[in-house]
Amino acid sequence: MSKKRRHEEHDDDHPNESWLLPYSDLMTLLLALFIVLYSMSSVDVKKFEEMSQAFKITFNNGNGLLQNPSVVKAGEDPEKKKQDADDQDKKNQQSLAKQEQEDLEKLKKQVDEYIKSHGLTSDLATKLNQSQLMITISDKALFASGSAEVKPESRSLANAISTMLQNYTDYEIVVSGHTDNQPISTQAFKSNWDLSSSRAIRFMDILLQNPKLKPERFSAIGYGEYRPVDTNDTEAGRAKNRRVEVSILRKYVDPDKTEDLSANPAK
Known part of the structure; x- marks a missing residue:
């Protein structure tokens, strides 16, 4: 009887402390969480990944909130970085345009x-405008x-223009033909559309005899009577x-300054 009483008295002197173990684990996890949150603003990616791996191993579950971290390095501002890139691109465009x-x-x-x-001042x-450099040649020339058919004596003019263009092969070049509004209907040409298109192509043919020019940069078009520059x-x-x-044609065009050349209104 005395032994049993002594044993109970001993248990009263040392209460059950098993709750301390989960409590200490919880405090450890909270401390680790606060450390991570505090350090995320300055930690680099490599160190963060190393910390993530260490926590995975410690928790021994293979997964966790740190499995796919999204980290922004200290001092980085994505919006500022984008703005800087846009500004640099604008400067490059301005330099190329110049x-x-x-x-x-x-x-x-x-x-x-x-x-x-x-x-040839009359012909x-x-x-030069905000869209293109235009060389205008009268039909009689x-x-x-x-x-x-380009007149034999006029081929030298086409060859001279071709030679000048060979130093500017990166530009798109459009050769366009235009007529007045007088109707035409012959065996060769059924309309002014036919005549203007054929003239543009025949002139372009002579230009492209220069092997230094790039045919893929050229195009020919006929407008007939529909883009006059003067009264008919x-x-x-x-x-x-x-x-x-x-x-x-220009490659770098400012849309705020581009002239509307879609109609060539009569003057």
């Missing part, structure tokens, strides 16, 4: 000097009336409307 402007001004000067030195003209009510106006245009 170089393009210089190229087209140089080509225009070459053509203008050729026109002046060969007394050729150049215009190239073709006989109602014909699409006078002979002088109709003469201006009968023309071939060689357009060297």
Whole structure:
């Protein structure tokens, strides 16, 4: 009887402390969580992955909240990084546009000097705008009336333009034919569409005899009578409307400054 009493008295002196083990584990986990949250703002990816792996091994479950961490390095601002990239791209575009402007001004000067030195001011003209450099050639400088064959004496003009273009092979070039509004219906040409298209193609054929040019950069189109630059009510106006245009298209165009050239309104 005395032994049993002594045993109970001994148990009263040492209460059950089994709850301390899960409590200590919980405190450890909470401490680890706070450490991770605190350090996430500055930890690099490699160290974070190492910490994640260490926790996995410790918890021995193979999975966890740290399995696929998404970490942003300290000091990184995604929006600022995107803005910096956009600004750099804009600077690059501006630099390329500036170089393009210089190229087209140089080509225009070459053509203008050729026109002046060969007394062709009444037959050729150049215009540089926000969309293109356009070389305009009157039909009488190239073709006989109602014909699409380039006159033999005019082939030198086409060859000269071809030579000047060979230094600008990265540009898209459009050769377009235009007529006045006088109807045409011959065995060769059923309409002004036919005549203007054929003239553009025949002139382009001579340009592309230069092997230094890239045919894939060229296209030919006929507009017939539908894009006049002057009135068709006078002979002088109709003469201006009968023309071939060689357009060297810009690659870097500012949409806020681009002129609307879709209609070539009559003046």
